[in-house]
Amino acid sequence: MNLDLTLRSEIQKAIHSLFQVEFDQLQLQPTNAEFEGSHTLVCFPLTKISKKGPEETARLVGDHLQMHSGLVNRYNVVKGFLNLVLHDSVWVNVFESIYANANYGVTPATGKELMVEYSSPNTNKPLHLGHLRNNFLGYSVAEIYKSIGYTVHKVQIINDRGIHICKSMAAWKLYGDGETPHRSGLKGDKLVGKYYVEFDRNYKAQCKELEAQGLSKEEAERQAPIMKLAVQLLQQWEQKDPEVWQLWNLMNGWVYAGFDVTYQRMGVDFEKLYYESKTYLLGKEEVLKGVERGVFFKKEDGSVWVDLTADGLDQKVLLRSDGTSVYMTQDIGTAILRFRDFPKIEGQVYTVGNEQEYHFKVLFLILNKLGYEWARKCYHLSYGMVDLPTGKMKSREGTVVDADDLMEEMVQEAARQTQELGKIDDMSQQEIKDLAEMIGLGALKFFLLKVDPKKRMLFDPNESIQLQGHTGPFIQYTHARIKAILRKAASMNISVDANSISKVSTLEPAEREVILKINQYTNKIQEAAREYSPAILANYAYELAKEYNQFYQAIPIFNESDPVALKFRIAFSEVTAATIAKAMALLGIRVPDRM
């Protein structure tokens, strides 16, 4: 049974019979902790139809519900707020139906499909902290949509061509001396990144030298030999020069091998990879067709533009005067290609930083102008930057937090603290290692996901590494404690079944609070999906764990002599653990049985 819907309809019935009016704009909200009750009806909006003061209106509705609704036990009125106290049997019923449903919180397949793009790195340097936020967000949103019945296609577009990779190639050719990941033992993406830095260092030195010889800054930047080499490589690449392509394939291959290791540890996956080298020429045809249909226009020099001034934006170029594509052209092509690849998807989610908000606004408008219905279902999952205490991450200034390093650091810290607590001394080396992995990554993921994606956030290495308080490990810990209870119950041969639950007649306040929280789970998933915000689920999981911990501390389960209450509490703990595990799984966080 859906408690909220049932209660809503009972309230509507009450209002109808009291005031003879249909009123469907009910404001029903959770009761503040300081008052008795679980649901609160805000009665100010009702005064217009009741023609009475808010308090009297509240009392009328409260009386009616108490007399005619089987749900409401008693009520209290504070100002215009009607606080409802439901019968314990209602809560027991709610719990029973959740307990009976092993798939609680999972919507069966609806036939709807969605594509989620995330990660989408350049291939000239390793993944960093910003990519971690991106990957965790994209992965989680995809999982959330799966759980509400969507088939989700996780994809990325890999920026594998362009001047950036040519820079790494140029530096490697000049200074690499044939270095390979195999020979140096360096991870492939790190190796390529090393030569990207190497490029920059030499480029700057060369510019400085040329400037000392009297060249202007711009002139020096153009004339620097290493830059000339990079530009030459780019041109040769575009002409499909076999030698250049071989090197390009080789170095990209190193990067992909490195990325695979990183993705593996992050726990993210992709169904299909799109490569810019294969899609960057797409879109041109679509744009030309658009010109024919008068959606776009051509200037005298041959360049093609879209006029978005009617939408409050400016004019944007889509094809250069020499006929070549720009970034936007390519994105138009890729979007259309994806809908051809997956004709059933109703839209695409682009997990990309908020510095590209303007770009996506324009892209969606253009797709719309081209007549694609699905353009309205495309969503830019725009997230804020991750700042460091020292300010913005700047790759040139070496203040970038490397993804591999950070994950390793978190796992090390988790291992250290776990060791220190000494609760797992009997575990095997493999189990201990796996546990540290689970906790370290759980802490990191939770830290990055608990903040509203839209907001920029601060990453303080000292605080982020904490495993107490409002953290992933706090929630994992709650799960592990419940598992200990369940193990003990099993060893005592206590069997729980639906029948024993239905015999429960009264509940402790702490129990009611937890059931109330568990009951919110499905709503929270819907909300998280609607808002594209894993933060909503992260904070929910935290609240649920916190609520359970209060119960745990207040009521020692195995001190209970009444077998009905004992069995109920075991079942209730079991459902809490399962709900925590499910919510965390949607965030990409695993939970341990012991820690």
Add this chain to the structure above:
RNA sequence: GGUCUCAUAGCUCAACUGGAUAGAGCAGCUGCCUUCUAAGCAGCAGGUUGCUGGUUCGAGUCCAGCUGGGAUCACCA
């Protein structure tokens, strides 16, 4: 300069989309482990929600203006 966006406790974040006395965690202080795991629980202290007006029965939330951050506005990607 135009557009967008953010500003909440010392610090990091919440606030059910306009509802009650704005909540958590960290940091600080005080209690609670003969055990279902103290990675926990209970409590104390900490706030003019950047500023000024407005709309409303009611504003951290909506509107206007100001102050201060950030992003964006290339025939770059």
